[in-house]
Amino acid sequence: MTELGPVAWPPAPIKTGRLVLREPVARDRAVFIELLASPEVHTYLGGPRPRDELERDMPEAPEQWPGSFVVDLDGSMIGQILLRRASEHRRPAAAGKVDLGYLFLPRAWGFGYAAEACAAALGWLADALPGEPVVLTTQTANVGSMRLAAKLGFTEVERFEAWGAEQWLGMWSPITPSD
Numbered sequence: 001m002t003e004l005g006p007v008a009w010p011p012a013p014i015k016t017g018r019l020v021l022r023e024p025v026a027r028d029r030a031v032f033i034e035l036l037a038s039p040e041v042h043t044y045l046g047g048p049r050p051r052d053e054l055e056r057d058m059p060e061a062p063e064q065w066p067g068s069f070v071v072d073l074d075g076s077m078i079g080q081i082l083l084r085r086a087s088e089h090r091r092p093a094a095a096g097k098v099d100l101g102y103l104f105l106p107r108a109w110g111f112g113y114a115a116e117a118c119a120a121a122l123g124w125l126a127d128a129l130p131g132e133p134v135v136l137t138t139q140t141a142n143v144g145s146m147r148l149a150a151k152l153g154f155t156e157v158e159r160f161e162a163w164g165a166e167q168w169l170g171m172w173s174p175i176t177p178s179d
Contacts, residue, residue, distance in 0.1 A: 004085060004098065007128045009066040016120045019113060021069040021081060024062035028070055031077040031105070032062050040106045044142040046163060071104070071117045078113060079104035081121045086135060091169055093157045094135040098125060100172075101136075109144070115151050122152065126174035134172045139165045 014021040024032070035041055037051040067083035082101035086094040100122070104114050125132060136154050138145035146168060154170030161167070 004067045004083060004129070007066055010064070011124060011128070014069070014120050014124055016116050018073060019117055019120070020072040021117060021120055021124075022072055023064050024068065024070050024080075026061040028062050028077045029058060029060060032080070033058060035080065035103045035105060038106065041103055044139040044145070044165075067098075069117075069121055071113065073108070073113065078108040079117065081117055083121060083125055083134075091137070091158065091160065093169060093171075094137065097171070098129070098132055098134045099136070100134050114148055118148065118152055122172065122174070131174060135169060136172070137167055137169050140168045141165060 010023045033051065033054045036049045036054055039048050042048040069081040069083075070077050071079040071081060080103050082103075083098055084101070086097055086099040100118060102114055102118055122134060125134065134154075135157070136149050136152075138149065140146060140159065149168070149170045152172060154172045157169045157171050159166055159168055
């Protein structure tokens with residue numbers, strides 16, 4: 001994955017009805033470790049990373065880079081939104097496009113936070129890079145992620161086999177007023 005391109009970073013925090021999307025700060029380190037070490041979070045993502053390795057290797061202040069948003073609920077991190085440019089190593093249909101990824105703590109599942117946060121991040125991107133299409137890849141077995149992709153307006157581009165499972169690649173394009 002590569003950088004987003006010419007966007008002003010960091011943006012002002014993005015506020016939704018219940019959430020704030022903001023840059024990572026040092027107090028988020030423990031939640032990043034929890035996210036990356038969680039077997040539930042990584043069921044469809046190749047499995048969790050060992051907690052001791054994460055504790056040892058993760059910097060005290062999580063890395064800040066354009067397109068990485070912490071999802072904050074009432075002052076505490078509950079997830080992360082990632083917007084990165086897909087590299088050539090990805091599917092040909094995705095290469096060069098912005099790729100949407102997200103991770104949420106299991107205790108935050110089922111409340112609509114992912115839809116709210118992803119919609120806000122897509123809205124920010126549509127303002128920052130007008131007309132930029134976005135791709136999302138998920139396993140077809142990940143019913144929640146498939147439902148979220150549909151809710152956000154992603155449409156299927158292709159299905160393919162990777163990592164021993166059927167994958168789904170969808171695309172989202174911002175609606176631009178016609179002249």
